[in-house]
Amino acid sequence: TCTSTKTTSRKPRLLVSRLYQPSNLRDVGQDSRLSGEMTCKSQRLMHQAGLIHPFSPGCYVYLPATVRSMEKLVRVIDQEMQGIGGQKLDMPSLCSADLWRTSERWDLMGKELFRLKDRHGADYCLGPTHEEAVTTLVAHQATLSYRQLPLLLYQITRKFRDEPKPKFGLLRGREFYMKDMYSFDVQADTGNIGGTLSHEFQLPTDVGEDRLLLCGNCSFSANVETLSSGTTHCPQCKTGALVESKGIEVGHTFYLGKKYSSIFKATFSNPQNKPSVTEMGCYGLGVSRILAAAIEVLSTDEGIRWPGLIAPYQICVLPPKKGSKIEGAAVLAEELVDSLGEDFPHLRGEIVLDDRTQMTIGKRLKDASILGYPYVIVVGEAALQNPPTFEVICQQTAETLFLSKDGLLDLL
Ligand code: ATP
Ligand code: MG
């Protein structure tokens, strides 16, 4: 029953009017659940831009644009982990208390552990981390040989922690994504984690909740928590003065030694064919925290600026306002979206057309600035010239360029 004479073999275009992105672009602060709590830039911008929706304290709906961004981030992490020999698995979040009692962490974790009972009255917790689970898993394999080591197992799953003060949106949730890798080794080499038992990865920024001391003279840095208080001079070079700054803890690696492997009897057969307890390490990355931290550090007060690799969409094309004297350029905008997708396979599914043409270009530009597409292409008056010229706003560098189609292809 298609009445069109044109064959339309094209893929459907991504239209802004159809994206489920319940933005709160103008009414931020009027939401009673949020006004007192809206405390940092990434949280405010992610709420404004329709990236997250607050559900209960420390729990958020990840709206579709955030899921796109998370999937890109997960892809990068998978590549890196698998590049060093990591194998991905997925362990249950619902963890039996028995394991946690065996490691004595059932009591040690205190109120941070989310606890629940099943219908038979057995105790469970929602996993805040998985040392117990992964160690008991590896212990089940009676035939693990030294030839199979190091064994690197990792997962990217939701973790649950009853944080005393969930705040700053995805930066400190009660339910969040973590990449946790666990290594099982023959011998421990603490050299690559600085020769210490644990190593934190901190992103310096003022909203960070961790206080760091950095040496003005050498490369030494430490979390205040790990130094005896009152330390004013660098314990490494002995001369530099320590300067305080703040950071967001985005990753944390630990040398676990035989702490868990001896309790759960995770052994391997050594070259003499005798059972030997494995050495362990764990390597945690706060995946959802990294996403929010990137926004926190890179964005302006007015709009999100993404690391290009994890921007939900790469390009937004703006056709002219309906009824304006250059309305005819609208078709050029559609053609541009289609041809960019054809020329650049990696951009397919990455280009949105802001078809809300009842709105002025200016209003749509403002929204695009909040959402932070790396490239915004305005198809306006200059597009009707010969040859057509497009206004390209590179949001990461705050540059505006006027480019021909070829110039645009070169840029992209
Ligand atoms: P914090 O000091 O911020 O409470 P932590 O030291 O308790 O973090 P780890 O047990 O080291 O956290 O977990 C590994 C990583 O998981 C952290 O480096 C961080 O990036 C992330 N993470 C921890 N707690 C949260 C949380 N509540 N929300 C989001 N990410 C978190
Ligand atoms: Mg903590």
Ligand code: MG
């Ligand atoms: Mg910490």
Ligand code: MG
């Ligand atoms: Mg930590």
